[in-house]
Amino acid sequence: MKLSDERVELARRHNKVVYKDGDRIVKSFVRTKPAVDVFREALNLARIEQAEGLSTPKVLEVSQVEGGSWALAYEYFPGRTLHDLMKEAEGTPKFDELLQTFVDLQVKVQNTKAPAALTSQCDKIVRMIGRVKDLDPSARYDLQMRADRLRNARSICHGDFNPTNVVVGDDGSLFVCDWTHVTVGLADADAAMTYMLFTLEFPAAADKYLDLYSKAADIAKQKISYWLPVVAAAELSRGRKDNEEFLNNWINVASDYE
Structure with a gap:
């Protein structure tokens, strides 16, 4: 090339x-x-x-x-990322409109029929957690067993759904990019990953995202929170040191809603 x-x-x-x-x-x-x-x-x-x-x-x-x-x-799809538009609109009603657009698009993606042969979300997360050798082995096993409950879910899960990966065209059309981590799995866990990403990038809007997503997807916030330690442990396997303390704190939070 x-x-x-x-x-x-x-x-x-x-x-x-x-x-x-x-x-x-x-x-x-x-x-x-x-x-x-x-x-x-x-x-x-x-x-x-x-x-x-x-x-x-x-x-x-x-x-x-x-x-x-x-x-x-x-x-290439011409337009601007939702991230840039949201940055410009922070603190205004427009930000809330853009956030709702983002949530509605995520729910649409998750409700779309998954094409054949997508990677299993369960298998990928279990494998990623297994690579985190700094975790206590008992804690690692517990998180892998929790992740095993993702096995039979069939939603399209982008895996990195955040405003930088949504492009808004001049006509308002929406284009989703960067499908590197797409899997077929449970929407709740995919939303947990997005909530974690919001906490890093737009911390003031993270809980608002969770409220909007819970209503739009008709999924209790407790179900989404249940997966936070799991997705945090999987993210640790990427070895990005700048987020290590943040992720470990989420793994250590007692969030068992069984």
Whole structure:
């Protein structure tokens, strides 16, 4: 894959750089990123394309760029992220409108019929928790057993549903991107992950998100809170030290609603 000289850097993360390059978005990963992970992300995108009624990116190319690292290209959707719009609207009624739009879209995604062959949310979370060797083994086992209850759920779970991954077009249309972590599983646990992300990015709005989501999805807040230690433990496996204390605090909270 060759990137043009007119490419514009949109974001830089710990393991990738994201560019807008003409009518495509290109994720260029670090050289240590395994090819199997890049192809798995492309496969997730190809699978979610089959979900009827969702606006999602189409895979254009997976190949190596100069230097030997892998890159993934998918179609560009013009607009602004919901994150940027919400930042501008903080403290105004418009923020609440945007938050409601976000919640309604998440519920729509979760209620869409899941395409075949999506990864199991249960298997993925159990595997991720198993990699967190700093956890007390008894606590790790308890969290894995709790996660095993996700096994038979069939909702589309984005896995990283936050306002940076929703693009609002000029006509108001909504486009959901970054399906790297999509699974089929339980909506409650997916909402717990989003609540955790809100607590990090928009802490003043996190509880408001939880209230709105609970009503829109008709799911008790206690059911969502039940999964917070589980998703926090899974997130620990990513090894991002800046959030480690925050995540450990959530794991240690007694939130057993059985």
